[in-house]
Amino acid sequence: MKTQQQKIGEKGENLAIKYFKKHHYRIIERHFVASRYGEIDIIAEDKGGLVFVEVKTKTDEQFGLPEEEFTYQKRKKFYRAIQNYLFKKYLLDKNWRVDFVAIEILDSKPILRHYQNISLA
Numbered sequence: 001m002k003t004q005q006q007k008i009g010e011k012g013e014n015l016a017i018k019y020f021k022k023h024h025y026r027i028i029e030r031h032f033v034a035s036r037y038g039e040i041d042i043i044a045e046d047k048g049g050l051v052f053v054e055v056k057t058k059t060d061e062q063f064g065l066p067e068e069e070f071t072y073q074k075r076k077k078f079y080r081a082i083q084n085y086l087f088k089k090y091l092l093d094k095n096w097r098v099d100f101v102a103i104e105i106l107d108s109k110p111i112l113r114h115y116q117n118i119s120l121a
Helices: 004-022 072-088
Strands: 026-033 039-046 049-059 096-105 111-115
Touching: 004 026, 004 039, 004 049, 004 096, 004 111, 039 072, 049 072, 072 096
Parallel strands: 049 096
Antiparallel strands: 026 039, 039 049, 096 111
16 A cells, blocks of 8 residues: 555656656656666656656645755765666667656645756766
8 A cells, every 4th residue: 555655756756747748758667666776757758868857746735845855865876776777778878867857736736847957966
């Protein structure tokens, strides 16, 4: 059985998938698990290459912004997960970038902010 937080996260990821499809991204994979490095929420492709997406979702009951959740330590693990994916799929020479999607699910309509080509440093 999923926890409330997992249900919120899944709802946010589904909203992000819908957003990316609307903007002509091709979804390649969801929830890629890179052993001890964690998970990549969404792997997509656009005209520039692969896009590795981290999605953070918060509700009005939670303190802070979703952007605050993608800490330096989490970004380091995310980079390692990306390297793991590229190695396993023989894509080390492929162009790629990292995008971050922050979603706030408030009383009325969800608010989605898409940050492209973010730094992992």
